[in-house]
Amino acid sequence: MPSQRFIHLIADYGLGDPSFGEVIQRLTNLLPEATIHPTSVPAFDTLATGFWIYQYAFGEHPKGMAIFANTAPRKDNKQPRRDNEGEGLMYALLENGVEVMAVNSGYCFSFVRPQMKKFHAVLVRNKGSQFRSRDFYPQVFAKHLNGGNVLGKSVDPSVIPDIPKHQIAWVDGYGNIKTTVRQSALKIKPGTKVKVAINGVKRTALVVGGVFSVAEGELSLSPGSSGHGDRFCELILRGGSAALLFDYPKIGSVVKFS
Numbered sequence: 147m148p149s150q151r152f153i154h155l156i157a158d159y160g161l162g163d164p165s166f167g168e169v170i171q172r173l174t175n176l177l178p179e180a181t182i183h184p185t186s187v188p189a190f191d192t193l194a195t196g197f198w199i200y201q202y203a204f205g206e207h208p209k210g211m212a213i214f215a216n217t218a219p220r221k222d223n224k225q226p227r228r229d230n231e232g233e234g235l236m237y238a239l240l241e242n243g244v245e246v247m248a249v250n251s252g253y254c255f256s257f258v259r260p261q262m263k264k265f266h267a268v269l270v271r272n273k274g275s276q277f278r279s280r281d282f283y284p285q286v287f288a289k290h291l292n293g294g295n296v297l298g299k300s301v302d303p304s305v306i307p308d309i310p311k312h313q314i315a316w317v318d319g320y321g322n323i324k325t326t327v328r329q330s331a332l333k334i335k336p337g338t339k340v341k342v343a344i345n346g347v348k349r350t351a352l353v354v355g356g357v358f359s360v361a362e363g364e365l366s367l368s369p370g371s372s373g374h375g376d377r378f379c380e381l382i383l384r385g386g387s388a389a390l391l392f393d394y395p396k397i398g399s400v401v402k403f404s
Contacts, residue, residue, distance in 0.1 A: 192252025321387025
């Protein structure tokens, strides 16, 4: 077990929300040698959560890196919830040794499902607090990283949904639109102009092999900076914002090519 760890904390608390401070404070108290990096995703957005779990997990990383994620919209049961009960906390060990502990909600585990070696329920209370990711989850996460036994029954990963096709997975700070379309799945030759429609907004993009293969002000569709060996395609407006061009679509919006 590494004496120092790098931990990604991914949650939908909101950018700069003090909830991050509370959870990081709790984790640091339990794991004083850890370095914790927070990433904020939109509220209830399991697609963005799953995207960043995958992107962080398979990037070059320090030994012993772990990911702790909490995006729990409690949509598994639309009836009134007793005692704030929500989706259960799960543990995944990936093929490259990265460990992920996250709420099993929506697409949180979808992007890493093919690379899972183990998938287990975590023995922890999933009700009794509105703020489980502060009150209950850090303790079991730290206990596991310190060698304690917190894993329950093994779960078949087939319960995890597939990555949705042709949707927006993330919009970065430059306004680049990252999609769930893999480079290998884009059956359009470079140099071809395609019609792109998102939420009824239609634009023309040039399919290229690199971001800067178009002129200033031109929209491109190309393999982006995410996705590792088989990159996710991005819509990029050179010198501008593709998000603005498409009227700021939300994550999960369907992207159509024609």
